Amino acid sequence: MAGTWVFVEQRDGNIRKVTYEMLSKAKSFGDEVSAVVIGKNVEGLAPEFAKYGADKVYVVEGDVFANYNTGAYVVQLAAMIKEYSPNAVLFAHTFNGRDLGSRLAQKLEVGLATDAIDAEISAGKGVFTRAIYAGKALSKVEVATSPVMATIRAGVFELAEAAGAGAVVKPAVAATDADVYQTVKDFIVTVSSRPELTEAEVVVSGGRGCKGPEGIKVVEQLADLLGAALGGSRASIDSGWLGHELQVGQTGKVVNPNLYVACGISGAIQHLAGMSSSKFIAAINTDTEAPIFNVADFGVVGDLFKVVPLLCDELKK
Amino acid sequence: MKVLVCVKQTFDTEAKIELKDGKISDAGINLIINPYDEVAVEGAIQLKEKNIATEVVIVSAGADKAMDAIRTALAMGADRGILVKQDSAADEFQRAVALAEAIKAENPDLILAGHVAADDGSSQVPTRIAEILGLPHVNVITNIEIAGGKATCTSEADGGTQVTEVTIPAVVSSQVSWNEPRYPSMKGIMQAKKKPVATVDAAAADAKVKIIELALPPSKTAGIKIEEDPDVAAAKLGDWMKNTVKVEVK
Ligand SMILES: Cc1cc2nc3c(=O)[nH]c(=O)nc-3n(C[C@H](O)[C@H](O)[C@H](O)COP(=O)(O)OP(=O)(O)OC[C@H]3O[C@@H](n4cnc5c(N)ncnc54)[C@H](O)[C@@H]3O)c2cc1C
Ligand SMILES: Nc1ncnc2c1ncn2[C@@H]1O[C@H](COP(=O)(O)O)[C@@H](O)[C@H]1O
Numbered sequence: 405m406a407g408t409w410v411f412v413e414q415r416d417g418n419i420r421k422v423t424y425e426m427l428s429k430a431k432s433f434g435d436e437v438s439a440v441v442i443g444k445n446v447e448g449l450a451p452e453f454a455k456y457g458a459d460k461v462y463v464v465e466g467d468v469f470a471n472y473n474t475g476a477y478v479v480q481l482a483a484m485i486k487e488y489s490p491n492a493v494l495f496a497h498t499f500n501g502r503d504l505g506s507r508l509a510q511k512l513e514v515g516l517a518t519d520a521i522d523a524e525i526s527a528g529k530g531v532f533t534r535a536i537y538a539g540k541a542l543s544k545v546e547v548a549t550s551p552v553m554a555t556i557r558a559g560v561f562e563l564a565e566a567a568g569a570g571a572v573v574k575p576a577v578a579a580t581d582a583d584v585y586q587t588v589k590d591f592i593v594t595v596s597s598r599p600e601l602t603e604a605e606v607v608v609s610g611g612r613g614c615k616g617p618e619g620i621k622v623v624e625q626l627a628d629l630l631g632a633a634l635g636g637s638r639a640s641i642d643s644g645w646l647g648h649e650l651q652v653g654q655t656g657k658v659v660n661p662n663l664y665v666a667c668g669i670s671g672a673i674q675h676l677a678g679m680s681s682s683k684f685i686a687a688i689n690t691d692t693e694a695p696i697f698n699v700a701d702f703g704v705v706g707d708l709f710k711v712v713p714l715l716c717d718e719l720k721k
Numbered sequence: 722m723k724v725l726v727c728v729k730q731t732f733d734t735e736a737k738i739e740l741k742d743g744k745i746s747d748a749g750i751n752l753i754i755n756p757y758d759e760v761a762v763e764g765a766i767q768l769k770e771k772n773i774a775t776e777v778v779i780v781s782a783g784a785d786k787a788m789d790a791i792r793t794a795l796a797m798g799a800d801r802g803i804l805v806k807q808d809s810a811a812d813e814f815q816r817a818v819a820l821a822e823a824i825k826a827e828n829p830d831l832i833l834a835g836h837v838a839a840d841d842g843s844s845q846v847p848t849r850i851a852e853i854l855g856l857p858h859v860n861v862i863t864n865i866e867i868a869g870g871k872a873t874c875t876s877e878a879d880g881g882t883q884v885t886e887v888t889i890p891a892v893v894s895s896q897v898s899w900n901e902p903r904y905p906s907m908k909g910i911m912q913a914k915k916k917p918v919a920t921v922d923a924a925a926a927d928a929k930v931k932i933i934e935l936a937l938p939p940s941k942t943a944g945i946k947i948e949e950d951p952d953v954a955a956a957k958l959g960d961w962m963k964n965t966v967k968v969e970v971k
Binding site for chain 1: 732745812813814841848851857861863876878879882886888928931932935937938948951952956958959960961965966968
């Protein structure tokens with residue numbers, strides 16, 4: 405069996421950190437580890453994967469892969485799996501990863517453990533831990549269909565550099581234009597100077613307590629000082645102060661940073677679902693009874709309009 | 722155009738999860754339509770109001786009590802329902818097979834679903850259904866336009882927003898920001914009681930994923946909480962960030 409494959413999440417050559425996290429984790433399974441990169445002009449990325457222990461890098465290039473599209477990618481991966489028989493294939497639990505993973509899993513009629521927060525893979529078998537009910541319960545599942553497949557949450561595995569051979573393998577291109585069934589008409593890149601929410605080391609979020617765009621500005625200053633991603637509760641998103649892609653919670657994104665700072669957020673259960681697995685949580689809220697304090701490692705009962713600017717001054721010292 | 726909506730019955734998002742005999746207990750839990758599916762139902766009804774859809778059919782796979790979720794969707798304005806009787810422990814593969822079988826018999830022009838279920842959070846079933854039926858799919862949409870046998874979907878993507886075109890029939894799964902689902906009216910609730918709901922048995926399929934253990938996460942405990950003058954509080958919080966969390970200040 406040809407080891408564990410990690411499907412590389414990249415857009416225009418920008419690789420998502422979760423790819424390296426998966427490679428690092430895959431190394432611990434004691435089997436060969438390969439990165440699989442599909443796209444256009446992606447061969448140059450290969451040495452990056454060797455740094456995190458990839459023994460092999462499967463590189464597939466072609467115009468048909470220029471934009472991520474499920475149809476062509478599924479056909480390509482299915483052909484490669486047939487040819488090389490990997491023991492396991494891991495995807496990131498991103499929009500693309502779950503889309504690709506589930507269509508491929510169905511094509512191969514195999515199981516898929518999505519949004520895994522822990523993984524243990526041996527020959528012919530994977531045991532994964534999944535957070536279900538928005539993190540209110542943990543489900544340990546076994547996937548014993550071949551290949552073992554899962555999508556992995558960002559930020560759950562430590563990065564570990566390890567020199568791998570990174571030998572480039574170039575499988576035959578199996579997909580054609582006829583396999584593309586989604587035509588991408590437009591892609592509007594979200595421009596932000598800040599890190600992406602699901603990959604950030606620090607996330608600073610503002611809720612209804614920000615009272616308006618002015619309050620969000622206050623929170624943004626702290627975010628920039630910490631090099632943090634900006635997030636929000638549904639209240640601040642619904643009020644139009646922040647874009648929908650910045651919502652943290654059950655119906656937003658699940659974040660996993662080292663530090664999460666909740667400003668003017670009450671801590672509704674649907675919000676906690678998106679951030680309670682953060683390593684450290686700080687909260688600033690005027691209401692001493694706010695449920696966010698039940699999960700906060702450091703809570704300040706106070707007005708964010710006063711505390712946050714003073715905190716920025718303090719951090720600059 | 723016939724629109725079919727896959728609706729899963731889930732726990733209320735406020736529900737407190739408890740384990741009983743190693744299983745998740747549903748005692749005293751309020752059951753709702755999965756929030757994403759509610760948005761899909763609303764989207765379908767709006768297509769009907771715009772005279773794009775002619776009929777909205779609700780399909781749910783689950784135990785008898787899933788009938789309540791179907792009735793709620795009918796009360797919102799859907800036309801009829803299909804309950805696919807299936808053990809609620811069925812995995813994604815089994816659910817997709819059962820739903821695809823029921824959908825095939827209906828031959829709809831558009832299949833809507835939620836992009837993820839709030840309970841098991843698997844985000845697989847709509848895509849799996851599309852693969853089984855050999856149809857295109859688009860996930861996590863925030864808007865859809867139907868014209869000339871094509872669906873143009875705006876969807877959330879990694880690092881941006883994407884506009885994708887597919888031919889219909891297609892499977893499309895929704896994000897909550899697509900629309901604001903209506904509450905069923907009193908009249909709608911009365912009418913829903915008379916709308917037809919067929920019951921069919923689930924197509925048989927073997928599970929691909931086995932749950933070996935369910936557990937509750939370690940409960941997070943409250944840490945330090947201070948209530949002091951803003952300058953003192955900010956100093957202490959800053960100190961904690963620098964020395965305990967070890968943040969890097971830019
Ligand atoms: C199906 C469903 C899904 C949902 N999904 C999500 C989700 O993904 N994410 C999410 O966040 N919510 C979600 N919600 C909504 C959730 O229930 C809450 O309504 C929401 O999180 C509240 O946002 P908030 O904490 O900003 O606002 P509020 O609950 O109104 O809290 C505002 C807080 O600010 C404090 N405050 C006021 N002024 C100040 C000040 N000057 N300084 C400091 N603090 C101040 C107040 O004391 C209060 O605690 C969902 C709800 C449902 C039903
Ligand atoms: N048992 C079911 N009955 C009807 N629809 C379902 C069922 N399970 C999943 N779905 C649909 O598939 C979507 C994604 O579910 P899941 O893949 O389980 O996260 C849901 O939002 C529903 O629209």
